[in-house]
Amino acid sequence: ASGKFTMGAAPGLELAESDQQPPREVNIPKSFAIGVHEITRAQFAYFEAATGYQARTGCNFLNGVEWVLDPTRDWRDPGYSQAPSHPVVCVSWDDAVAYTTWLSSETGHLYRLPSEAEWEYAARSGLPANAEENRTSRSRGNHGTRDCCGPLREGDDIWDYTAPVGSLQANAFGLYDTQGNVWEWVSDCYHDRYEGAPIDGSARRSNCSLPKWRVVRGGSWGDDSYYLQPTYRLRAPAVDAYFTLGFRIVRELHHNEANGSFTQERPM
Numbered sequence: 594a595s596g597k598f599t600m601g602a603a604p605g606l607e608l609a610e611s612d613q614q615p616p617r618e619v620n621i622p623k624s625f626a627i628g629v630h631e632i633t634r635a636q637f638a639y640f641e642a643a644t645g646y647q648a649r650t651g652c653n654f655l656n657g658v659e660w661v662l663d664p665t666r667d668w669r670d671p672g673y674s675q676a677p678s679h680p681v682v683c684v685s686w687d688d689a690v691a692y693t694t695w696l697s698s699e700t701g702h703l704y705r706l707p708s709e710a711e712w713e714y715a716a717r718s719g720l721p722a723n724a725e726e727n728r729t730s731r732s733r734g735n736h737g738t739r740d741c742c743g744p745l746r747e748g749d750d751i752w753d754y755t756a757p758v759g760s761l762q763a764n765a766f767g768l769y770d771t772q773g774n775v776w777e778w779v780s781d782c783y784h785d786r787y788e789g790a791p792i793d794g795s796a797r798r799s800n801c802s803l804p805k806w807r808v809v810r811g812g813s814w815g816d817d818s819y820y821l822q823p824t825y826r827l828r829a830p831a832v833d834a835y836f837t838l839g840f841r842i843v844r845e846l847h848h849n850e851a852n853g854s855f856t857q858e859r860p861m
Contacts, residue, residue, distance in 0.1 A: 596621060598714055601787055602824045612785045613824045619710045621794035627707055627715050628841035630758035630769050631777065632692065635677035637668060637684065640692050643699075648691075652683035653835045655815065660835075671836040678757040680775045680839040686807045686831035689778045689840040696842070703845040708796035709781040709808050709826075711843060716772070716811065716823035718765035733762045734773030737815040744814060754814050772821040775839040776809040783808050783828035805831040813837035 601616035602609035640646065652666035666672050668683040675682075686706075693704040707715070731748035735756045738745045744753035749761060750773075759769040780796035783806035790797050801807075806828040812821030815837050820827075829835065 596714070596719075598717065598719075600710055600713055600824075610825070612826055613787075615787055617787055617790070617792060619714070619792050619794055621710065621714060623794070624846050625707075625711060626844040626846055627711065627768065628843070629763075629767060631680035631775060631839050631841045632689075633677060633758055634668070634675055634679055634681045637681040637692065638677070640695055644695055646688075646691055646695070648688045649683075649685045649832070649834050651834065653833060655837075666836065668834075673754040673836070675755055676757060679755040680758055680770070682755065682775055682836050682839050683834045684839060685834045686778045686829070688834070692840075693842055704842050705845070706778055706780045706840060707843040708791075708794060709779045709810070710791070710794045710796075712777070712779050712810050713823055714794070715766055715768055716764065718768070720765065733764070734812070734818070734821050735761060735770070735814050736773040736812060736818055736821055738817065752814065756814070771811055771823065773812050773816070774814060775811070776813050776827065776835070776837055777811045778829075778838065778840040779808050779810055781808045782806065783826075801831075807831045809838060 597618060597620045599616050600619045602613040603616050604614060637648075641648065648668055650667045651662055651664040652671055653660045653662050654666065654672055663672070666683060668681050671683045689706055693706060696704045731750045735750050735752055736745075746753060750756075756774055758774070761769065763769050764771055780798070782797055782799065782801035784790065784797065784800070807830075809827045809829050810825070812825065829838065
């Protein structure tokens with residue numbers, strides 16, 4: 594359902610970065626449906642086949658020291674093996690928006706990327722930012738090593754790289770992989786503080802600094818659990834693609850749909 598929450602992390606809290614501050618009360622007045630899962634390779638392949646769209650070629654990967662652009666990698670071959678049920682990676686923000694535009698035209702519903710506030714509200718599933726339930730465990734998040742940015746199999750996390758969507762435990766809202774598996778694009782332009790950000794749950798689209806940095810959320814298979822907290826934010830250029838970065842989508846609801854049932858989205 595719609596609701597209010599305090600977005601961000603208060604100074605002094607563990608894991609509180611400066612770009613998660615100042616915390617502020619956000620009121621999301623309108624119900625929305627958000628994807629239970631991240632968009633999969635199969636879904637993105639169907640989109641490309643149906644439209645002839647050509648997603649970005651060239652994908653950034655981490656060579657152990659720095660990010661490097663490999664012009665031969667793309668979402669079909671990100672440099673590691675994936676099945677159709679794995680989340681699509683190596684797609685840019687522009688590619689993700691193109692997918693939502695096509696899906697909207699096909700269905701007559703309005704699909705889009707979530708706003709940063711909607712994403713955090715959904716990922717926290719009604720809990721405070723520092724709630725114990727928001728801490729990542731191997732039963733809830735597919736993530737990497739403590740030494741930075743590498744695969745690690747441990748406990749329920751049996752995958753070196755991406756896992757099939759929905760393989761680990763859902764959060765209290767029934768959403769999977771909001772912690773780990775892949776980072777997720779959201780709508781907002783990146784700003785390094787929350788001053789001036791909307792308090793109505795909408796995306797912050799003003800003053801996108803070059804090269805049009807967009808916010809990414811959620812952490813990935815290669816990241817230490819520090820980065821998988823629901824308040825943690827990173828940024829990436831809208832035109833770039835990364836082998837740890839995908840997306841999930843939102844569908845806007847009419848007032849009489851707030852309690853509906855969806856196979857691809859969870860009403861919020």
